[in-house]
Amino acid sequence: AQSVTQLGSHVSVSEGALVLLRCNYSSSVPPYLFWYVQYPNQGLQLLLKYTTGATLVKGINGFEAEFKKSETSFHLTKPSAHMSDAAEYFCAVSYSGGYQKVTFGTGTKLQVIP
Amino acid sequence: EPEVTQTPSHQVTQMGQEVILRCVPISNHLYFYWYRQILGQKVEFLVSFYNNEISEKSEIFDDQFSVERPDGSNFTLKIRSTKLEDSAMYFCASREEGASGYTFGSGTRLTVV
16 A cells, blocks of 8 residues: 655745655555646646655756655755746655556645745 | 647536547557546546556546547547546556656546536
8 A cells, every 4th residue: 555645735935945845655665756746727747756776866847855765755845946836746656566556645735935 | 758648638528428538648658547636636546557458446437437448549538427526637647668657648627517
C-alpha cells in the first residue's frame, strides 16, 4: 500500500522568498516519488522525480526536492519564488516494477504575493 | 517532445448518455492509464492497461466504465450511462517499458448536466 500526505492545502509566499512544499509518503516497497504542477485549467506537468541514486533531485523551473528515507519525506523547494510559480502542486508516489500505479496527494495551492 | 494527446478537451453530456473519451498515447509506450480529478479534489487512479487487458483498476472503475485499445494508436475510456458525479477532468497517461513515471495528457473536462 502507498499513500502521500501533503501538509498545507494552501501556501502563500512573497515573490523572491523561499518556497517549501511538504510531502510525506508511506510505501511498503522502495518508492518512486514525483512532484507535478498543475496550472489553472491545464494538465499535469512533471516537475521532478526520484527513483534511485542521488537523493537531491533537481527539476524544471528551479525546483528541487530531497528524498529523506529516515523521515519518509520528499519536500519541494525553490530558493526564490516567481509570480509564474503560482499553481497547484501534487506530490505522488509509485514503485518500481509492475504497473506502477501512481498515488497522488491532495495538492498544495501555491500563491505568490508581489 | 512526444506527447499524449486527448480529445476532446471539453465535453458536455446529458445524464444517462454514453461518452467516449479518447487518448493517443506515445507511440512506443506499452502501459496506459486513466486518472480522474473531480473539481477541487485530488487526482485518482482509475485503471491501468497492458498487453490488451486491464492490469489493475480502482473501486471507482465499476461496470459503468470500460477501456479499449481499438487499434494500434488509440486508447479510449467509455462511460456507459453518465451520472452527475462523473463530472471531472479525466487524464490519460502512458509509460514506456522499463521507464519510471508517466507522461500525462492535458485532460478532458467532462461535464454531466
